Amino acid sequence: MAFLEFRNISKGYPGVQALSGISFSVEKGAVHGLMGENGAGKSTLIRILSGDQSADTGSILIDDGEQNYRSVRDAFHAGVIVIHQELQLVPELSVAENLWLGRFPGKAGVIDGRTLVETVRTKLEEIGIDIDPTAKVSSLSLGTRQMVEIAKAVMLEARVIALDEPTSSLSSRESEILFSLIERLKAKGTVILYVSHRLDEIFRLCDSLTVLRDGKLAAHHPKIAGTTREQIIAEMVGREISNIWGWRERPLGDMRLEVKNLSGPKLRNPVSFSVRRGEILGFFGLIGAGRSEMARLLYGADHRHQGSVSIDGVAVSANNPKAAITAGMVLCPEDRKFDGIIQGRSIEENIAISSRRHFSPFGILNPKKEASVAEQFIARLRVRTPSRRQDVINLSGGNQQKVILGRWLSEQGIKVLVIDEPTRGIDVGAKSEIYEILYGLAADGLAIIVILSELPEVMGISDRIMVMCQGRIAAEVARTDFDERRILAAALPDRNAAGTI
Amino acid sequence: MNSLKKILLGEQGLLVIFAGAFVVVSIFVPNFLTERNMLGLLQSVVTIGIVSCTMMFCLASRDFDLSVGSTVAFSGMIAVMVSNASGSIPFGLLAALLCGGAVGLVNGVVIAKLRINALITTLATMQIVRGFALIASDGRAVGINDPSFYQLALSRIFTIPTPIWIMILLFIVFGFILNRTVFGKNTLAIGGNPEASRLAGVNVDRMRIWIFTLQGMVCAVAGILLASRITSGQPNAATGLELSVISACVLGGVSLAGGRAAMTGVIVGVLIMGIAENVMNLLNIQAFYQYVVRGFILLIAVLLDNLRSSAAGRGRA
Numbered sequence: 001m002a003f004l005e006f007r008n009i010s011k012g013y014p015g016v017q018a019l020s021g022i023s024f025s026v027e028k029g030a031v032h033g034l035m036g037e038n039g040a041g042k043s044t045l046i047r048i049l050s051g052d053q054s055a056d057t058g059s060i061l062i063d064d065g066e067q068n069y070r071s072v073r074d075a076f077h078a079g080v081i082v083i084h085q086e087l088q089l090v091p092e093l094s095v096a097e098n099l100w101l102g103r104f105p106g107k108a109g110v111i112d113g114r115t116l117v118e119t120v121r122t123k124l125e126e127i128g129i130d131i132d133p134t135a136k137v138s139s140l141s142l143g144t145r146q147m148v149e150i151a152k153a154v155m156l157e158a159r160v161i162a163l164d165e166p167t168s169s170l171s172s173r174e175s176e177i178l179f180s181l182i183e184r185l186k187a188k189g190t191v192i193l194y195v196s197h198r199l200d201e202i203f204r205l206c207d208s209l210t211v212l213r214d215g216k217l218a219a220h221h222p223k224i225a226g227t228t229r230e231q232i233i234a235e236m237v238g239r240e241i242s243n244i245w246g247w248r249e250r251p252l253g254d255m256r257l258e259v260k261n262l263s264g265p266k267l268r269n270p271v272s273f274s275v276r277r278g279e280i281l282g283f284f285g286l287i288g289a290g291r292s293e294m295a296r297l298l299y300g301a302d303h304r305h306q307g308s309v310s311i312d313g314v315a316v317s318a319n320n321p322k323a324a325i326t327a328g329m330v331l332c333p334e335d336r337k338f339d340g341i342i343q344g345r346s347i348e349e350n351i352a353i354s355s356r357r358h359f360s361p362f363g364i365l366n367p368k369k370e371a372s373v374a375e376q377f378i379a380r381l382r383v384r385t386p387s388r389r390q391d392v393i394n395l396s397g398g399n400q401q402k403v404i405l406g407r408w409l410s411e412q413g414i415k416v417l418v419i420d421e422p423t424r425g426i427d428v429g430a431k432s433e434i435y436e437i438l439y440g441l442a443a444d445g446l447a448i449i450v451i452l453s454e455l456p457e458v459m460g461i462s463d464r465i466m467v468m469c470q471g472r473i474a475a476e477v478a479r480t481d482f483d484e485r486r487i488l489a490a491a492l493p494d495r496n497a498a499g500t501i
Numbered sequence: 502m503n504s505l506k507k508i509l510l511g512e513q514g515l516l517v518i519f520a521g522a523f524v525v526v527s528i529f530v531p532n533f534l535t536e537r538n539m540l541g542l543l544q545s546v547v548t549i550g551i552v553s554c555t556m557m558f559c560l561a562s563r564d565f566d567l568s569v570g571s572t573v574a575f576s577g578m579i580a581v582m583v584s585n586a587s588g589s590i591p592f593g594l595l596a597a598l599l600c601g602g603a604v605g606l607v608n609g610v611v612i613a614k615l616r617i618n619a620l621i622t623t624l625a626t627m628q629i630v631r632g633f634a635l636i637a638s639d640g641r642a643v644g645i646n647d648p649s650f651y652q653l654a655l656s657r658i659f660t661i662p663t664p665i666w667i668m669i670l671l672f673i674v675f676g677f678i679l680n681r682t683v684f685g686k687n688t689l690a691i692g693g694n695p696e697a698s699r700l701a702g703v704n705v706d707r708m709r710i711w712i713f714t715l716q717g718m719v720c721a722v723a724g725i726l727l728a729s730r731i732t733s734g735q736p737n738a739a740t741g742l743e744l745s746v747i748s749a750c751v752l753g754g755v756s757l758a759g760g761r762a763a764m765t766g767v768i769v770g771v772l773i774m775g776i777a778e779n780v781m782n783l784l785n786i787q788a789f790y791q792y793v794v795r796g797f798i799l800l801i802a803v804l805l806d807n808l809r810s811s812a813a814g815r816g817r818a
Contacts, residue, residue: 299700301699301700321699321700321701321702322702322703322704325702331700333697333700338694338696338697339696339697339700340697340700341694341697342690342693342694342697342698342701342760343693343694343760344692344693344756344760344761345689345690345693345760349686349689349690352686353686353687353690353698353701353702353703354701354702354703356683356686357683360682360683363682363683363684364681364682364683365680365681365682365683365686367681407701
């Protein structure tokens with residue numbers, strides 16, 4: 001029988017209908033997957049469930065009781081807890097203190113320390129999490145912190161727990177521990193709403209699945225058994241994606257970018273490499289291998305200790321992003337939110353920020369031209385937005401990525417594109433759109449450096465791969481020699497150095 | 502209720518409040534809506550109005566400038582003393598502009614290149630520059646030798662005093678710079694996200710130095726007009742000006758977190774400050790109470806800013 005039910009939920013924001021008429025239900029003790037591209041409405045639905053926002057129409061029923069909570073606190077009391085990607089723990093307090101935060105046990109403001117720790121210890125044992133309740137949260141790994149969040153939900157006697165992309169920052173071992181915890185909660189009858197982009201996790205954990213697309217219910221599978229990956233992807237994007245990489249052979253031209261002995265404060269060992277016209281050079285490595293540091297150094301975002309960078313034989317001066325842009329090199333940074341988009345400003349301004357110097361004589365703007373440039377790239381890159389005047393912060397991750405790409409494609413004479421994790425946090429459909437954009441640019445003669453962390457992806461779209469490990473280039477592999485094991489082996493630190501990471 | 506809230510927190514909210522307040526005051530306060538009082542009101546906000554032009558840029562780029570009051574006094578003093586010493590008023594004005602610009606340049610370089618917090622830097626220069634003004638004059642007012650210096654403030658163009666024209670001209674110029682030039686857009690971009698702006702090719706350090714230098718020069722303009730109006734260089738002139746100017750900007754919708762500013766808003770903010778003071782004078786309210794009222798206006802301004810940003814923060818998909 002249905003325990004959690006969404007009935008005809010709709011929610012609109014100025015200019016966007018985020019959700020329209022969503023209805024589905026989840027059985028007691030089920031793990032229910034919620035999938036959809038970015039911007040499909042998952043976050044909005046989760047926010048409504050968490051009490052953070054209220055629906056325009058429709059209602060949520062728990063155990064056949066209609067809920068009309070108006071705040072996150074009300075949702076707590078109704079037994080609904082949402083665990084977001086950004087964890088809500090106080091780092092300087094202990095695990096036990098975090099779990100009791102807001103309602104410490106004790107008398108007259110004096111905390112009963114023993115009850116505090118012991119209740120938490122019992123609870124943690126009960127759900128099978130091995131954490132010391134007196135440990136400071138800041139001393140725990142990200143994965144363990146996530147467990148603490150879930151333990152908190154259990155302490156609050158949550159009947160419904162929603163997890164938003166819980167494994168995005170976890171190692172595979174940590175993910176395993178999370179999965180077994182989810183299994184145990186399920187056995188206790190808790191309803192788990194599991195939001196993820198990762199299909200293998202969905203297939204492994206979930207009993208049932210709902211797919212959203214453009215704010216509407218695209219599909220509801222009361223039993224996940226019998227569905228296929230292809231079917232779900234098709235439901236998410238509304239079309240079949242036959243070859244998700246879409247790589248095809250391109251002719252390579254002359255040498256475009258040459259990097260010799262480049263080093264800086266965060267990249268101690270000098271790196272050298274070169275990229276041809278029309279070539280996509282993938283950089284693969286573990287997190288912390290020095291790839292982003294290399295990219296920032298190349299672009300002049302960080303201080304260069306030594307080395308030279310030249311484009312078409314002309315040296316690019318160090319430590320000055322503006323000079324790099326004038327020389328024809330642009331960077332789409334890894335952290336879109338902090339280094340990429342200008343929050344609070346419109347899409348139009350975010351696109352035109354650099355290229356407007358070409359059509360603003362004496363620094364005086366040309367609003368018509370600016371608008372037409374923005375419209376042109378919104379259309380060409382298929383940025384999904386009601387208007388070019390929309391604040392860029394309102395866009396989904398994929399669309400923000402496209403805006404930053406638009407910023408650089410609207411520049412003149414771009415020769416080298418450095419793009420760091422272009423598809424992180426982006427759904428399947430937008431991913432292939434971004435690949436296609438990269439192939440198109442390569443075909444136009446650009447040299448492209450793309451930094452990626454997922455092996456199938458880097459192998460899927462690169463012409464050549466540089467593997468980095470602990471700040472060094474560990475291997476260089478041509479497409480004909482691509483081999484998953486060999487690349488991964490090069491990315492892993494060797495045994496002697498393993499202790500130092 | 503909801504639609505009222507929407508109007509008050511929307512883009513034109515401030516204009517609505519202003520228009521409402523203006524009508525109410527015109528009806529209930531005797532002698533308010535007369536040509537004489539209107540000109541007096543505008544005269545009284547000339548210093549705040551002029552300095553607000555560049556303070557708006559400073560705040561919009563996520564910076565802060567506390568040294569404006571001192572710079573106004575110091576450059577007014579320089580204008581008078583150099584004019585007296587050289588016998589040439591244009592020479593004195595030029596010297597004042599250069600000195601004002603120099604103070605701003607120092608602020609800008611220390612903040613942008615030495616990476617010292619703007620609040621601390623300008624708190625320091627505020628005191629240093631005030632000290633200079635006091636040292637240069639030995640703590641006394643310095644009289645003006647050449648009476649034509651008074652004409653800067655006394656002269657009228659089409660019956661309206663010159664300082665008001667200068668203020669209007671600066672409103673137009675800086676409004677244009679903010680909305681229609683790369684400089685203005687880059688200012689807002691820096692305030693929105695400095696690191697992203699730098700990576701997008703904006704020379705953030707140079708922008709900040711320019712903004713502070715302009716601020717210094719504009720302070721000099723205000724200082725010259727003030728000295729002319731009070732017919733002397735006063736080392737203690739314009740104390741507390743920084744707070745009135747920042748209040749006017751914030752009241753005008755300039756975000757202290759940077760990235761949001763509008764010239765029309767700032768103009769209205771300046772006028773609201775002016776009207777409040779003018780009305781209290783007309784109603785013979787003791788000067789002491791005016792501090793209290795000014796403080797409350799600032800609080801309300803910040804509160805509005807807060808409500809506005811949280812209203813703007815909503816609506817994310």
